[in-house]
Amino acid sequence: MERCALVIAGAAGEGIQTIGDIVARCFLRQGYPVFATSEFESRIRGGNSCVRLRVTDAPQNAPISAADVLLAVNPQAHSHFRRHLRRGGVVIAEEPIAGDGARVVNVPFHDLAMEHGGARIYANAVAAGALCGIVGLPFANLEAILRHTFAGRGAETIDANTVSAKAGYSVALEQSADRPAVDLPARANRYAFASAHEVIPIAAAAAGCRFIAAYPMSPSTGIITAFARHPEWNVFAEQAEDEIAAINMALGASAAGARAMTATSGGGFALMAEGISLAGMIETPVVVVVAQRPGPATGLPTRTAQEDLLFVLRAGHGEFPRAVLAPSDPQSAIDATVRAFDLADRYQIPVILLTDQFLADSRFSLDRLALPETIPGVRFADPDAINTYARYRHTESGVSPRLYIGQSRHPVVLDSDEHTEEGHITEDLDAVRPKMVAKRLEKTRRLRREMAQPFAQGIADAELVLVGWGSTRGAIDEAVARLRDEGRRVGSLHFTELWPLPEFELPPGPRYVTVEGNATGQLAQLLAAARGHVLDGTISRVDGLPVDAHTILKELE
Amino acid sequence: MSDPRVFRSDVENQWCPGCPNHAILAALEQALTSLGVAPHEVCLVSGIGQAAKLPHYLRANVFNGLHGRAVPAAIGIHVAHPGVRTIVTSGDGDLYGEGGNHLLHAFRRNPDITVVVHNNQIYALTKGQASPTTPRGERTRLQFGGVESDPVRMLATAIVHGCTFVARGFTGDRDELAGILRRAITHRGLSLVEVVQPCITWSNHSIDWYRERIVPLGADHEPGDRHRAIAEALRGPEELVVGVLYERPSQRTFAASFRERVGNQPLAELEATAVDALKERLAALRVEG
Numbered sequence: 001m002e003r004c005a006l007v008i009a010g011a012a013g014e015g016i017q018t019i020g021d022i023v024a025r026c027f028l029r030q031g032y033p034v035f036a037t038s039e040f041e042s043r044i045r046g047g048n049s050c051v052r053l054r055v056t057d058a059p060q061n062a063p064i065s066a067a068d069v070l071l072a073v074n075p076q077a078h079s080h081f082r083r084h085l086r087r088g089g090v091v092i093a094e095e096p097i098a099g100d101g102a103r104v105v106n107v108p109f110h111d112l113a114m115e116h117g118g119a120r121i122y123a124n125a126v127a128a129g130a131l132c133g134i135v136g137l138p139f140a141n142l143e144a145i146l147r148h149t150f151a152g153r154g155a156e157t158i159d160a161n162t163v164s165a166k167a168g169y170s171v172a173l174e175q176s177a178d179r180p181a182v183d184l185p186a187r188a189n190r191y192a193f194a195s196a197h198e199v200i201p202i203a204a205a206a207a208g209c210r211f212i213a214a215y216p217m218s219p220s221t222g223i224i225t226a227f228a229r230h231p232e233w234n235v236f237a238e239q240a241e242d243e244i245a246a247i248n249m250a251l252g253a254s255a256a257g258a259r260a261m262t263a264t265s266g267g268g269f270a271l272m273a274e275g276i277s278l279a280g281m282i283e284t285p286v287v288v289v290v291a292q293r294p295g296p297a298t299g300l301p302t303r304t305a306q307e308d309l310l311f312v313l314r315a316g317h318g319e320f321p322r323a324v325l326a327p328s329d330p331q332s333a334i335d336a337t338v339r340a341f342d343l344a345d346r347y348q349i350p351v352i353l354l355t356d357q358f359l360a361d362s363r364f365s366l367d368r369l370a371l372p373e374t375i376p377g378v379r380f381a382d383p384d385a386i387n388t389y390a391r392y393r394h395t396e397s398g399v400s401p402r403l404y405i406g407q408s409r410h411p412v413v414l415d416s417d418e419h420t421e422e423g424h425i426t427e428d429l430d431a432v433r434p435k436m437v438a439k440r441l442e443k444t445r446r447l448r449r450e451m452a453q454p455f456a457q458g459i460a461d462a463e464l465v466l467v468g469w470g471s472t473r474g475a476i477d478e479a480v481a482r483l484r485d486e487g488r489r490v491g492s493l494h495f496t497e498l499w500p501l502p503e504f505e506l507p508p509g510p511r512y513v514t515v516e517g518n519a520t521g522q523l524a525q526l527l528a529a530a531r532g533h534v535l536d537g538t539i540s541r542v543d544g545l546p547v548d549a550h551t552i553l554k555e556l557e
Numbered sequence: 558m559s560d561p562r563v564f565r566s567d568v569e570n571q572w573c574p575g576c577p578n579h580a581i582l583a584a585l586e587q588a589l590t591s592l593g594v595a596p597h598e599v600c601l602v603s604g605i606g607q608a609a610k611l612p613h614y615l616r617a618n619v620f621n622g623l624h625g626r627a628v629p630a631a632i633g634i635h636v637a638h639p640g641v642r643t644i645v646t647s648g649d650g651d652l653y654g655e656g657g658n659h660l661l662h663a664f665r666r667n668p669d670i671t672v673v674v675h676n677n678q679i680y681a682l683t684k685g686q687a688s689p690t691t692p693r694g695e696r697t698r699l700q701f702g703g704v705e706s707d708p709v710r711m712l713a714t715a716i717v718h719g720c721t722f723v724a725r726g727f728t729g730d731r732d733e734l735a736g737i738l739r740r741a742i743t744h745r746g747l748s749l750v751e752v753v754q755p756c757i758t759w760s761n762h763s764i765d766w767y768r769e770r771i772v773p774l775g776a777d778h779e780p781g782d783r784h785r786a787i788a789e790a791l792r793g794p795e796e797l798v799v800g801v802l803y804e805r806p807s808q809r810t811f812a813a814s815f816r817e818r819v820g821n822q823p824l825a826e827l828e829a830t831a832v833d834a835l836k837e838r839l840a841a842l843r844v845e846g
Contacts, residue, residue, distance in 0.1 A: 028844035107603050194842040206835045210824040211637060213629075230838075233830045236636055236815050241662040245629040248622060252633025255602070255620055256641065257825030260633070334839075368840050371832065378825065404825055405618040405634060406641035409597050413612075413619040415604070424568045424613050425621070 001057040003032055004135055004182045005064055008127075008357025009050040009081040010073030012043055015124040019071070020051030022128045022149060024193065024363065026141040026243055031187025033059040033365030035474075037358070037546065042218070042301040048080040055182075059191065061329060061364040062474035063548040068182075070102070071131050073109070092130050092172065105134060105175045112167040122164035131166030139169050192369035196333035196359035199369065200289060201226035203337035205233040206371050209287070209376055210258035213238045213249035215268055218301045219360035223263035247275030247286065254284045257404030259341055259378050263289035267298065268310045272435065276350050280320025280440065282414040283392065283400065285344035285351075285355040287337075292356040292517075294544050303544030304357035305472060305518035310525065312352045319437070321347060321444040323451075324499035326354040326470035329364050332496055335372060337429030342376040347443045348399060352465040354498070356517070358546040359471045360404050383408030390421040406496035448500035458484070458491035462510040466552065467535065469495040469523050472515050478549035479515075483556070496525065501530045511536040517547050561590045568613045577728035577754045577764070578607065581675055582614055584731045585646065588738035589615075591610060600641045602631040604656060607682045608648035608675035608754075620630070625655025628663045628672065635668050636812050638823040642671075649676040649751075653689040653709045663747055664718035668811035671741045671748045674711070677756040685759035692794045695761060713790035715749045716783060716803050722748035723786065723803040727771050728755070729764065730799075737801060746807030753797050768799070774800030781805050 006023065012018040017038065024034040035054040041047035054064055065084045069547060071092045072078035078093055081102065085091065089102045094109050106354055107130040113122035125146065132142045146161045201223055204212075214434040227237040236258075240246035243264050250260040264272065269290045279286050290312050294305035323343050327333035333355070341349040353390060381401030383389070389410035393400045400421075405412045413423030418433055420426045426433075458480065468476045476492050483490040491510070506512060512535040514524040521538030528534050539555040541547045564586045572578045589599060603613035605624035612619040622630045627645045629684070633645045652660055652674050660672070667800065676696075680686040685698035689709040696703050715723045722744040726734035734752065741748035755767045772792070778800065779785060786803035819827055 025844050045677060190843055190845060192843045198842070199839065202835050202838050205830045206832050208829060210827060211633065213633070230836070231818065234819055234827055236812065236824065240629065244626065245659055248626040248629035249633035252620060252630035253637040253824065256637035257823050258637040274623055371836060371839065405600050405620070406597065406638040406823060411596050411616060411618045415619065415621040416623055417621065423619060427611060431803040445775055
């Protein structure tokens, strides 16, 4: 059940992320799951940014735009976001404004901050207080969260924030005394609250990642930043001069024995394409996070999209094996990260972890968030069991025993040219080249057999099946549930392992429609090309915002 | 001193007979032998081009990667396994052209690797186009009216950007080149050795023409004198100053703070990140009452 939805809107640099985070935690402390999304412009100051909080009884990790309360940090934020306000909603604003049917609660954020906290910077605490007051959250929650948030900044900061928040809280209460707040009785439920990109570095470190090189690019930058922030994880992190250097550094490190990764977005991945091909040729494991944003070219740097599926699948010249995994939420991202390192290692291939801005910046509430029970470590051959080492020794599986550079007395020879089993450059077109091509592609054949089936729900009786991949899972689940509530026989099929595409059945009967954050139906194209499944259409969202249930339902009307 | 035969490779050499690259190969083998290291303790890293084939002709670890990308690969190898002597050996087109930006940033990072640039002033494998070091005015198989850009002066650039070992060698004097390479390999921090390697197929000039332009550094040259070293590096193009132009101890090498924390073992042997700590980190994401 929906409890309430909030929009906290303002300009970049006005602290709306902080307000959103604090208020979200107040709800979580009350025992309610929150789904928090961020929309912001590619600028440091100004513009129209917002944080949306969706509060429900059970975790509902899917975006919505409609809101019951709009906290407008400045007048422009109000005019930009008021169209999202539901009938009978509340606007919290600093100045008196025309509510257009909405109830307006005036909270002089800055005056109260000066009066109570002694400085204008406490305006955010006032605003957070006002929001908690309007929805009827106990002030004790806010007090505790503020104490926790500003724990490292000293008692004075905590006190100033708390009295400012209290002032905002009281003013909001006074102005809404005649009106019931949201019904939010305290519950014992507790949730993990995280974005997918917050947990990918943790999972990577647990998987034994030892090296990351990356070039800053939205929305991927948080990945390398996490490693830099946690030197105790013993993962070497280097900001490369460009994405080309990043992937080549990672491959060098991997060849010398370190589990290695890089992270980027579509444009940076375009620069890495040659390196992906190199990884395929030298059969050296590497994990690449590709956090999608709308293109082409620079596109919309801080927005979301699913436009790079076919690109990551095809990037790199020549033919070589790779895997593409597209997690759908933070737990799925943990599992996919651990699996990415394992597949990269076992098949000696590049593995792409395909995320997007929505997964990078949205915080999900989950009952639990855990590392897998077993985390496979890196495997190398036993040098003592080898007489004469050949890095590309032919085997039935196409996977050769791997030693790393400097591991033992055996020199390791890697070559981007077509090479002999020993790794040396060759132009033997008869005896060597065809066998090496077959060796590399045998790995794709075997890998395909262990790729996960799409997650199917309600297919048996369905007349319509929504087919999705990656980050759209929550939106599709919500749309299916709402359609089922209306008595429509709708099911879903969701892919998180996209390449090599596993063998799977599409039971005849229902209409199959993909739901995608792109204009051309890339999953539909893939299913048609790779499996001969020609589907019945695509529901697209291409405005840079995440696919939500509303988009799907409107298209189906 | 190790047995010179340990580095011998049985891979067929594809270079032109008589190419001065053979002298670089011999000098490198001589330097490695004199250092007494074993093949598995050395990693030769290259890009693409005729020079970039060198690693196949010595028995050692080899990372023959992409055109222009030898330096970042070498940095990754060095960070992952600092016990291996990582030596980049590739052409001027590869390292100064396609990979010039990587080299520039490598100077800033100062990893403990050696970069040997086979400078033949031409793109040889692609049959005779200008390289970043071809002198202005030289006619080539692409720049028919003569090159209209000035050559890259990477040795001076290296010194300016904090590189602590900068030298030029000449294939016409293999013993001296071996000596320079030996010093470069033992130097702590990035060492750059540019080797004058006349192309016997595409160059407009003979080896003798180059020999006439070689100017050995004077006995009074002080390799610790940065300004003097830059001045020497900027001489030319009619004079090619040979010797160790610049050398001083590195204050700091790449990944030093990481290595001070974790020790010098290969990353593959580094103790695993405490999974319990990571589990705690995940648990901390739960918002408690």
